[in-house]
Amino acid sequence: MVRPFPYLLWPHLFATRNRARRREHGDSTRALLFGGVGIVVCAVLFQASSWLAGQLTDYEELGDYLLRLGLSWLFLTFLSFLAFSGVVTALSTFFLAEDLRLLVAAPVATRRLFHARFLRTVVQASWMVVIFLVPVLLGVGWAKCAGPLYYASAILTIVPFSIIPVAAGTAATLVLVNTFPARRARDLLMLMGLLFAASLVILLRFIRPEQLLKVESLPDLTDFFATLQSPITPLLPSFWAGETIFATLRGGRDLLHAGALWTTALASIVGLRVASERWYFAGYSRSQEAPKARFTRFRTLDVVARALPISSVRRQLLVKDLKIFLRDVGQWSQLLLLLALVLVYLYNFRVLDLQRIPYMSEFLKNVYAFVNLGMAGFVMATVAVRFVFPAVSAEGNAFWIIRTAPITLRDFLWSKFWTGLVPVLVLTEFLTIAANEFLGVDPFLKVMAAIAIVFMSFALVGMATGLGARYPRFGADVSQAAGSYGGVAFMLQAVLFVIVMIVLLGWPASFYLMHQFRRVPLTAGQQIWMTTCFATAAGLSVALWLTSIRAGVRALEAMGE
């Protein structure tokens, strides 16, 4: 008896169920944190969309026009996201998943395999979009007092709207895999995706959206939205989805666009199934081939490392870590996004218009210097959790090589620390010094911030290295280690540390600035008090740095017990 295709999804469903049942240390903290963040994000989306839709109601026809454009724009954004997500997910579900060896070898018809895999691809590629869309559409419906037809049509619209771009993405993957080896295609896609995201972040910031909030720029705003409409827009599923929902929002119905959505979705499934029956196996077969990998040798790295005044063991560990990092697109490509955020970060300080309030500008500049220090601390924590925390986990299943080698785990962990410290320190020092320069803050604060960053880098990189050693995930994808219990614990401690540091440094520094502003010299007692605060901050950083590394070494040593 041939079972229907959902049977092929059983292992995945069972695995999900078993994962949910398994209890791990820190599960409740993680659930509380991520669940809490999720609920807050959904609430903010709901509130913002219902507020915006409510505001637009006051503008009669213009409001309706803007809402209609807004919905179309929203769906257009998600359409491109879903198509890209479809390509990446299909690559994994159709060609790279481990269980395919079992399924392709089994007497399973390509058609059944396609149905099962496509369903999984649609769910995996679209769940995030759905989670974002639902509170937004609920918020709009709430503000416009929409009836049950609106909510029913929203559900009936989201389903085909998700299927069409994912099907297009899957088709693109089918072509891609039949052209390039699957593993190289994955690297290429990852890079393209992050470049796309990075340029989007920069673009969105450089068009200075804050200008659009000014009343005098309202005509510009409508022009801005109008430029998003092009002759091909009505041919896109995003337009059909926007129109269908907008019609039910006004109490009517738009069967033409709803029909277009559903027929296109069904046609794309049928078309894709036919293509899959014709080309899937050829593509899968190609994805199994192990092509001669292309890579960069990084000979300069060897030459530079040889010139460093460090022991041979540390040099080899450093070269190994850097080469592995640089050759793994999945690891370094996220730096592109980070670079974009850094640019935006500095740009924000560049365009900060403090002269609008002249009598406060001096005071504000110095306050911003502390905001800058705090931001640099958070950037440091984020970089550390993504790139330093997984350093031990990155050894993966090859960790036996280190553990059977005649080196101490202490040397190994310190090597990880120094490898992580240098880039983090350079990046955050650059950010702080450049931002303070743009702001033109008091020289005393500039020096203090630069020194504070050194101490904070040691503490945070030490904490990330130590906690990474205490909670390693050797089997997991390195990029996922940041979301593990240890990663979350690190972020919580890091945020707390940054806040304490800001208080310990900001309090005496503001005292100093106040005296300087009033041109009153500091008393000896005040100077002692300031020194005590600064020394406490330095002491706290050093203590955290050393105790974290020690705890990490102890945890690594206890690993064989």
Add this chain to the structure above:
Amino acid sequence: MLPVRPMIAIHDLVKQYGRFTAVDGVSLEVMPGEIHGFLGPNGAGKTTTLRMIAGLLKPSSGRVLVNGHDVATEPEAAKASLGFIPDRPFIYEKLTAGEFLRFHGGLYGLPEEGLDDRAREMLELFDLARWENELVESFSHGMKQRLVMCAAFLHRPRAVVVDEPMVGLDPRGARLIKDVFRTMSGRGVAILMSTHTLEVAQEMCDRISIILKGKIIARGTVPEIRAMGDGHDDHLTSVFLKLTGGSALQEIDEVI
């Protein structure tokens, strides 16, 4: 003349996981130049014992000495004399074979001068020379296994611990490994080798220890072990099955 000291010596080694005792008072000595086979059914405690010798697992009690150095108190000295070849060859996939060997040499404190030549020598020996500048991720299982062996012999260890050396190797690779092991033992390297392939043990080992449920149940040269069976079979298989309780295998015929 000074008495010959064992290169690998384990005394009353015990490893417990909660209430379960995986290794229960195992003692063993491997002399320089000896190839010692470590046999036993799945789950008997072979890999656990080897991992304790390699310093990957901490024994619950007992001592492990490699070249006279206690793995617990002088781990670096003990590990410097040892080469370890695990059953599954996990290596850094994003390094080339040459880079991996240079890294490995650095870990074992080999001087940088001459390291490239030594790495090439080992790659030649294990028939991997033309893959020196290729990423490990493009290697087959057998090639990775041979690369791990290159690394294990790179620093000229006095003792080698091997867990299932023939898994995933083609006949040519298996022949090569056997030759290398024999040559190395001829040069005085002590080799402790766990295997399921009884023919390999029979062909290569000077002495054999059989472990069952964490305890050594038989030890001796191949003729001595063979004598523990009924004496009618030239192969170790029947002795192994007799000693490890493999009589259930006879039921297979009925089931099939």
